Amino acid sequence: MxxxxxxxRLRIDAHTLGRFQLCHLLLHKNAVLPWFILxxxxxxxxxxxxxxxxxxxxxNEAAFVSDFIKGTLGYPKTNFxxxxxxVPQLHLHVxxxxxxxxxxxxxxxxxxxxxxxxSTPELRRFTGLLxxxxxxxVAMR
Amino acid sequence: MxxxxxxxRLRIDAHTLGRFQLCHLLLHKNAVLPWFILxxxxxxxxxxxxxxxxxxxxxNEAAFVSDFIKGTLGYPKTNFxxxxxxVPQLHLHVxxxxxxxxxxxxxxxxxxxxxxxxSTPELRRFTGLLxxxxxxxVAMR
Numbered sequence: 001m002x003x004x005x006x007x008x009r010l011r012i013d014a015h016t017l018g019r020f021q022l023c024h025l026l027l028h029k030n031a032v033l034p035w036f037i038l039x040x041x042x043x044x045x046x047x048x049x050x051x052x053x054x055x056x057x058x059x060n061e062a063a064f065v066s067d068f069i070k071g072t073l074g075y076p077k078t079n080f081x082x083x084x085x086x087v088p089q090l091h092l093h094v095x096x097x098x099x100x101x102x103x104x105x106x107x108x109x110x111x112x113x114x115x116x117x118x119s120t121p122e123l124r125r126f127t128g129l130l131x132x133x134x135x136x137x138v139a140m141r
Numbered sequence: 142m143x144x145x146x147x148x149x150r151l152r153i154d155a156h157t158l159g160r161f162q163l164c165h166l167l168l169h170k171n172a173v174l175p176w177f178i179l180x181x182x183x184x185x186x187x188x189x190x191x192x193x194x195x196x197x198x199x200x201n202e203a204a205f206v207s208d209f210i211k212g213t214l215g216y217p218k219t220n221f222x223x224x225x226x227x228v229p230q231l232h233l234h235v236x237x238x239x240x241x242x243x244x245x246x247x248x249x250x251x252x253x254x255x256x257x258x259x260s261t262p263e264l265r266r267f268t269g270l271l272x273x274x275x276x277x278x279v280a281m282r
Contacts, residue, residue, distance in 0.1 A: 056197045066189035
């Protein structure tokens with residue numbers, strides 16, 4: 001099998017933080033909200049097409065990210081979605097939300113017009129904190 | 142425990158078709174796209190907060206619906222999401238999509254402006270076909 005490559009569009013829009021056992025973990029470059037993107041190493045296009053064991057693993061890794069957003073970053077709510085109408089490579093969104101965020105209550109896709117960037121120390125802080133999840137391997141330091 | 146009630150907003154926006162073992166199955170009243178909504182019987186607000194076994198069951202039932210949308214209704218793609226910023230009761234969207242649909246490539250939430258209604262025979266046809274899934278129990282005939 002050819003080496004798995006993350007889609008160019010995702011690489012451009014997001015920072016590559018590292019990976020869990022199945023999914024690469026990206027962070028959308030817009031820092032207005034904690035918007036994580038998981039990319040499982042598969043050729044399937046839709047989450048619900050994955051074989052049950054892989055699907056459960058992917059959703060379980062998304063749950064680690066949701067736990068991180070709530071428990072560490074302090075957001076009360078996460079939105080979870082697998083859409084892929086624009087970028088055909090399967091990817092899962094896990095987005096921290098709160099009632100005073102700039103996009104609430106609209107979903108982020110197409111509605112997040114405010115822009116903010118992460119600093120390198122902020123990205124290092126995120127990867128450092130994510131390193132507490134035993135199956136997470138940091139890609140950047 | 143009090144009897145589980147589907148949130149009024151979901152009851153108003155969708156037809157109640159029946160239920161799987163964990164989730165009630167609703168169909169959004171807008172017939173422009175096959176837009177199914179699963180409501181698991183739980184008090185958790187976010188999919189990724191559910192205990193792993195319940196989460197896997199809910200996603201597995203969503204996968205039956207995706208299989209129905211693709212295999213029976215002939216849509217090549219499904220979008221899957223759990224958002225809940227407006228309706229706080231946990232619910233999962235499974236939506237059939239194709240590149241020539243009226244909303245493509247935008248997600249349906251907030252972007253589906255065309256409206257069409259289901260006829261009673263169409264709803265009966267859906268529930269009849271869904272009855273092929275062994276764990277599905279029809280609520281309306």
